[in-house]
Each structure stands twice: as C-alpha cells, then as structure tokens.
Amino acid sequence: MRAVYATDLSAASEAAIENETCLECLGRIGVDSIHLVTVVPSNVHAGMPGVNFEERRRRGLDRYRGVMEGAGFDVETHVVRGTPFRRINGIADTVHADMTIVGSRGQSPLENRVIGSTARNLARTTVVPLLVNRVERGADEPEVLREHLFERILFPTDFSENAERAYDAFSYLRHATQEATLLHVRSPKDDTGDDEETREKLTDLATTLEDWDIDTQVEVRRGDPANEIIATEEEVTPSTILMGSRGRSRMRRLLLGSVSEDIVARAAGNVYLVPPPRAV
Structure with a gap:
C-alpha cells in the first residue's frame, strides 16, 4: 500500500x-x-525576510525520511506550493495513493497549517481514505494520543453504500485490530423498523x-448521530473511529457527510x- 503523509x-x-x-x-x-x-502556502514568497522556507522544509523532510526509511518504508519527499x-x-x-495521513490537534486555533x-x-474533499492522527494539544513536546492506531475501532454505520465501503476497510485493518464496536444511531423521529432488527x-x-479474531460488540443508540458517536467514543475509548465519508458528493450533508466532518473536529x-x- 502507498500512503501520502x-x-x-x-x-x-x-x-x-x-x-x-x-x-x-501502518x-x-x-x-x-x-x-x-509539505506545502508552502501561496502567500509565502522566497523574497520575504527570514529563512528560505522551501529549503528549510526540504531539510525537515529529509530528517523525517531517515526515520521512516529506518522503519522499513520506501520514502519519497515533495515540497510544493499552494493551498x-x-x-x-x-x-x-x-x-495513486491508498491513503492520506495527517496529524491534527482537533479543534485547534491554528487555521493555516496542516x-x-x-x-x-x-x-x-479527500480522494482516498484519510487517517487523521490525533496529537496532544497545548504541549511544547506533544505526543500522539492513541498510538496503537487500529487496535480498537469504533465503526458507526447507517447501512449505506458508503458505510459498506468503510466496513470493507476491515479487510486490511484487521491485521492491526483486536477490538471493534459497531454502532448504529437511530433518529428519535425514525419509526421504521425496530432496535432488534x-x-x-x-x-x-x-x-x-x-471470524477474524476481532472481539466485537454491537450498540444501537437514539439521538443526534454526531453527538451519539462522540458519546460512544467517550465510553469505549477506541484508538480510531472508522466511518464513510461522502467526499465531494452533493449528498454529503446526509449522515455520513457532514457528520464525518463534525467527528474529525470533535473526536478525542x-x-x-x-x-x-x-471518478474515472
């Protein structure tokens, strides 16, 4: 598998x-x-006083490259300009990456940085599966909050095609997964079917x-989807929330659209x- 970091x-x-x-x-x-x-913002110019941003970033990437190559990965580096x-x-x-990885401090006040x-x-807008790796906030030397990335997974599903695609990711995540919680959130206004179904x-x-030796539990809750997903995360403390996203679809304001953005902002x-x- 090929990842963009x-x-x-x-x-x-x-x-x-x-x-x-x-x-x-990974x-x-x-x-x-x-x-x-690493991306140099368009409004940063080589002629600005101070450090040469592009050269500085190349040196930083070379240092990270050494770490990743030492861990056994093939690594290429890219310094680009733009948004x-x-x-x-x-x-x-x-x-043709299989996933993108980005660190995040959650609801950070930093607005113009990765x-x-x-x-x-x-x-x-992601075009491939996206891993948002949560990092500690408010520390001079921050740490990754849940470093066993896929050990315990919370999987919210609305049984849509996008949710099915997310579930299919277990086919490779299972090699690092020990526990999973499968969650469906029903709206209080949803009178179709019942909790048992x-x-x-x-x-x-x-x-x-x-069958893959993943210890799995299921849960059905009622309420606002994003709120209930976050509440479940607080209770079961998964390493990662796995869910579908509608990306650039016009339908992204449905459950696995705007909710996925909300979860990225709020998840611990x-x-x-x-x-x-x-699209082909």
Missing part, C-alpha cells in the same frame, strides 16, 4: 511521524511506501469480524474516513 514540520507533526508504534501499525496493515508532503488540502489531494491522486483546519478540509444487522457484520482519538471511489 502530510506534515507542516511542527512539533505535533514530528510527534506523529517519529512515533515507532504508529509506524509499526506497516501491519500493509503500508510499505510513503510520500512525505495545503488541494495540493495534498492532488499528490494523493497523482501517485495541523489545524487542513484536516477538516481534507475530511470534506437493527441489532441483527449489526450482528451479521460482527460475525465476519469475530484518531479518525479514519473512507470516501466514495475516485
């Missing part, structure tokens, strides 16, 4: 990239090639995971979003 060379980025456990988890799910990417989320998506598309609003923009659907999905742990297939 986006970094702004901040302390938070460094914490994620140099975490041995995180790198080991290797366990099949990642063997990484494209390290971060657009350039990251563009490179992911160009190199560790900040770019994670949310990527959640809305929904629980049976979840149990059918759980059977496959149990990592989030892995699976978008619709690339």
Whole structure:
C-alpha cells in the first residue's frame, strides 16, 4: 500500500511521524511506501525576510525520511506550493495513493497549517481514505494520543453504500485490530423498523469480524448521530473511529457527510474516513 503523509514540520507533526508504534501499525496493515508532503502556502514568497522556507522544509523532510526509511518504508519527499488540502489531494491522486495521513490537534486555533483546519478540509474533499492522527494539544513536546492506531475501532454505520465501503476497510485493518464496536444511531423521529432488527444487522457484520479474531460488540443508540458517536467514543475509548465519508458528493450533508466532518473536529482519538471511489 502507498500512503501520502502530510506534515507542516511542527512539533505535533514530528510527534506523529517519529512515533515507532504508529509506524509499526501502518506497516501491519500493509503500508510499505510513503510520500512525505509539505506545502508552502501561496502567500509565502522566497523574497520575504527570514529563512528560505522551501529549503528549510526540504531539510525537515529529509530528517523525517531517515526515520521512516529506518522503519522499513520506501520514502519519497515533495515540497510544493499552494493551498495545503488541494495540493495534498492532488499528490494523493497523482501517485495513486491508498491513503492520506495527517496529524491534527482537533479543534485547534491554528487555521493555516496542516495541523489545524487542513484536516477538516481534507475530511470534506479527500480522494482516498484519510487517517487523521490525533496529537496532544497545548504541549511544547506533544505526543500522539492513541498510538496503537487500529487496535480498537469504533465503526458507526447507517447501512449505506458508503458505510459498506468503510466496513470493507476491515479487510486490511484487521491485521492491526483486536477490538471493534459497531454502532448504529437511530433518529428519535425514525419509526421504521425496530432496535432488534437493527441489532441483527449489526450482528451479521460482527460475525465476519469475530471470524477474524476481532472481539466485537454491537450498540444501537437514539439521538443526534454526531453527538451519539462522540458519546460512544467517550465510553469505549477506541484508538480510531472508522466511518464513510461522502467526499465531494452533493449528498454529503446526509449522515455520513457532514457528520464525518463534525467527528474529525470533535473526536478525542484518531479518525479514519473512507470516501466514495475516485471518478474515472
């Protein structure tokens, strides 16, 4: 598998990239090639007083490259200019990446850096599965909050095609997964079917995971989807929330659209979003 790893060379980025456990988890799910990417914003010019930004970023990427090559990955580096989320998506598309990885401090006040609003923009527009790796906020030397990336997974589903695609990611995530919680949130206004019927659907999905030796539980809740997903995360403390995303679809304001963006902003742990297939 080929991954694009986006970094702004901040302390938070460094914490994620140099975490041995995180790198080991990526290797366990099949990642063997990484494209390290940093974006110089368009409004930063070489003639500005101070450091040569592009050269500084190349040196930073070379340091990270050494760490990742030492962990057994093939690594290429890219220093590009433009709007971060657009350039990251563009490179992911160009190199036919299987996933994009970005660090995030969640609801950070940083607006123009990769560790900040770019994670949310990527959640809305990503062309490949996106791993948002949550990093500690408010620390001079931040740490990754849940470094066993895929050990415990919370999977919210609305039983849509996009949710099915996200569930299919277990086919490779299972090599690093020990526990899973399958969740469906029913609106209080939804009078179709009953909780038992929904629980049976979840149990059918759980059977496959149990066959892969993943200890799995199912849960049905009622209420606002995003709020209930976050509440469940607080209770079961997964390493990662796995869910579908409607990406650039006109229908993205439905459950697995705007909700996935909300989860990226609010989740305490990592989030892995699976978008619709690339348009051909």
